[in-house]
């Protein structure tokens with residue numbers, strides 16, 4: 249199964265090289281990314297990425313299909329009995345999984361206008377529509393594509409930017425995500441400012457970064473929640489004065505992904521009391537894994553760039569705590585160690601010349617196992633070490649060819665039968681918790697001012713450069 253999947257991807261990589269030479273977008277000039285009107289050949293509908301996605305059967309490659317020897321309910325119960333019991337909601341149903349993986353992206357890159365520098369003013373209160381306007385402006389740079397990747401629960405379009413200047417199948421891909429938690433508004437504006445400044449810098453260093461690294465970015469993972477907290481603040485403040493993390497239907501998107509923990513929940517067990525039983529401002533994992541449209545859109549985005557494009561690096565922007573959490577204790581030791589290494593290096597950049605330092609922490613050994621629901625990075629790490637959707641269980645499993653193993657039956661990827669066949673060996677993921685204290689949450693003028701100051705004093709303007717330098721050494 250794994251071998252045939254690799255063969256498919258290998259073929260596609262070769263096809264992609266041909267594609268890049270054949271030229272859907274061949275407007276790169278000598279410096280690599282400035283629009284050159286001569287010899288620009290543009291197909292307004294497709295891109296190498298969309299062509300490639302078109303040829304992949306995402307459902308088949310990401311689902312345990314051949315094996316029909318699942319563990320029995322009793323066997324699972326025995327494996328997970330150490331965690332206690334919980335009659336919780338279900339795992340992700342196959343029809344919703346298929347919907348997520350069959351979702352077709354639309355290319356909405358702005359080919360019509362010449363790129364101009366976009367100033368992202370972090371003290372300004374941007375509506376989501378204005379942030380989308382910034383994304384569209386950034387897509388005017390040659391080599392930048394803007395994709396519609398799905399719709400939010402309230403019907404807002406969700407977007408991914410791909411920065412591939414100039415396009416090359418040999419580049420390393422760095423995945424960046426922001427603002428999955430409603431009150432954590434900084435991720436979106438930080439990412440847009442970092443990208444805008446990188447694309448417009450036109451220095452030897454910026455050109456070098458762009459020539460070596462492909463960035464795949466969802467600046468705003470929770471558009472409804474962000475808009476609610478930012479512009480309907482009172483409605484999304486709990487009775488004890490906390491701004492919402494959840495999206496506006498009361499589901500915490502960063503607990504809604506299928507993965508290790510959902511496997512436990514679906515199997516009827518829960519350890520932590522921190523999981524909410526009903527929709528509210530935080531920590532409600534949803535009716536079932538992947539129940540939110542946003543989660544499903546993000547699942548395909550992550551699957552494509554991590555499992556297919558083999559992105560070795562993911563950074564997820566959160567607030568607050570001046571922390572970077574690294575890796576997953578239940579993933580492979582290698583994933584865990586390289587993630588901690590990346591967190592240490594990035595934190596060193598943020599701390600340069602500062603007091604009240606950012607700290608680098610491994611995620612606690614309990615976190616992935618305590619029944620709170622799987623996060624974006626849980627899902628990303630799971631697919632990187634080869635977990636797949638199971639129609640038997642409705643959540644990610646390992647398979648050794650004959651037997652399907654739910655993640656909860658393994659506890660650590662190292663102990664899995666497929667640990668030696670990681671899909672993306674050396675994959676590393678960190679979250680960065682921007683700022684420190686409740687005053688850094690939300691979108692008031694005071695918060696925006698603090699976040700703008702944090703951006704410059706903590707060298708976030710350097711982060712993409714440092715990530716690129718770091719990713720060069722990743723194997």
Ligand SMILES: [Zn+2]
Pocket residue numbers: 429432566567
């Ligand atoms: Zn968060």
